[in-house]
Amino acid sequence: MIIMEKTATIEQINDVIDEVISFGLKVDVSQGEIRTVIGIIGDERRISFADLALMPGVKEAIPVEKSYRFIGSDFNATSRRIVKVRDAQIGGSEPVIIAGPCAVESKEQIFRIAKEVQTAGAHILRGGIFKPRTSVYSFQGLGSKGESEARKALEWLRDAGHQYGMPVVTEVRGESHAELIAEYADILQIGSRNMYNQDLLSRVGKIGKPVLLKRHFGASIEDFLSYAEYIAAEGNRDIILCERGILPVSKGNSYARYILDLEAIPIIQRETYLPVIVDPSHAAGRNDLIFDMSCASIAAGANGLMIESHYNPRESFVDAKQAITPDALKDIITGVGEINKIATKYRQE
Numbered sequence: 001m002i003i004m005e006k007t008a009t010i011e012q013i014n015d016v017i018d019e020v021i022s023f024g025l026k027v028d029v030s031q032g033e034i035r036t037v038i039g040i041i042g043d044e045r046r047i048s049f050a051d052l053a054l055m056p057g058v059k060e061a062i063p064v065e066k067s068y069r070f071i072g073s074d075f076n077a078t079s080r081r082i083v084k085v086r087d088a089q090i091g092g093s094e095p096v097i098i099a100g101p102c103a104v105e106s107k108e109q110i111f112r113i114a115k116e117v118q119t120a121g122a123h124i125l126r127g128g129i130f131k132p133r134t135s136v137y138s139f140q141g142l143g144s145k146g147e148s149e150a151r152k153a154l155e156w157l158r159d160a161g162h163q164y165g166m167p168v169v170t171e172v173r174g175e176s177h178a179e180l181i182a183e184y185a186d187i188l189q190i191g192s193r194n195m196y197n198q199d200l201l202s203r204v205g206k207i208g209k210p211v212l213l214k215r216h217f218g219a220s221i222e223d224f225l226s227y228a229e230y231i232a233a234e235g236n237r238d239i240i241l242c243e244r245g246i247l248p249v250s251k252g253n254s255y256a257r258y259i260l261d262l263e264a265i266p267i268i269q270r271e272t273y274l275p276v277i278v279d280p281s282h283a284a285g286r287n288d289l290i291f292d293m294s295c296a297s298i299a300a301g302a303n304g305l306m307i308e309s310h311y312n313p314r315e316s317f318v319d320a321k322q323a324i325t326p327d328a329l330k331d332i333i334t335g336v337g338e339i340n341k342i343a344t345k346y347r348q349e
């Protein structure tokens with residue numbers, strides 16, 4: 001990575017770029033308000049950083065040892081990323097709330113939930129159409145019934161969200177569905193189980209729509225960020241990182257599905273400039289913990305929440321135990337709004 005002086009001229013910047021290219025490498029130029037940062041793509045051992053550092057206009061030339069650089073906080077010369085999707089913003093001053101069912105089940109179900117979560121204060125609608133399931137005999141989502149069923153469900157999700165002013169997010173479970181889903185969804189979700197699927201990450205990175213990447217339940221933070229880099233390396237920086245609980249280290253936690261890693265929130269915000277949200281639903285696996293874990297996440301600085309919600313949680317085809325009602329969602333949204341104000345105030349002082 002080459003950090004230019006604030007006063008560097010266009011000619012000096014171009015000279016540095018030409019020098020890097022002359023070694024058979026590529027560049028990714030980030031033009032901040034204050035300074036320009038030039039990222040090197042390719043095997044940087046081919047180039048001498050000491051020589052680059054001596055070029056006019058160069059402030060610093062640093063080999064990046066970390067496996068993530070385009071998403072690293074050093075790379076963004078100006079500020080934190082705000083991912084803008086239709087009228088919603090992820091990473092701004094207000095926590096964003098993504099809500100909806102685990103799975104889209106029918107047209108009536110998704111339209112009713114969309115209306116109720118929007119009234120409760122949600123900003124973005126979620127709903128799985130291709131569901132990752134442990135058992136091949138469980139409901140796999142409407143998408144698994146063939147392309148025409150998948151398109152129908154995608155249309156319902158998109159129309160339900162947009163009718164109530166919400167962008168929509170749904171999971172891309174496999175490469176073969178990536179483009180199909182991108183025709184309808186505003187945000188492409190990569191589920192926990194696919195966090196390590198580098199081909200899928202590159203594929204959604206290339207599509208260019210915002211990507212919501214969930215941490216694998218066994219992944220270290222470093223692994224999580226290293227794999228997020230696969231999306232960024234395709235030139236796509238609209239990445240939302242989602243903490244959703246990790247596996248316990250010892251015998252297990254028989255009281256909850258996973259352990260919510262709250263420390264991951266400020267750590268990732270220090271390491272990167274990307275927004276970080278929390279999914280307390282899959283972490284807890286039970287509806288009575290969602291309020292507390294949502295509050296804790298926002299207090300820890302999360303930029304938003306993704307919560308499974310259903311008008312009749314017990315009727316949910318999938319993950320019924322963790323779904324909450326739109327009324328409960330409303331209480332959470334009110335509560336975390338207050339917590340965010342206090343946390344922001346003290347964090348700034």
Ligand code: PEP
Binds near residue numbers: 171282
């Ligand atoms: C989901 O959000 O629908 C989901 C399946 O979650 P995860 O990938 O975190 O298990």
Ligand code: MN
Binds near residue numbers: 282308318
């Ligand atoms: Mn679920």
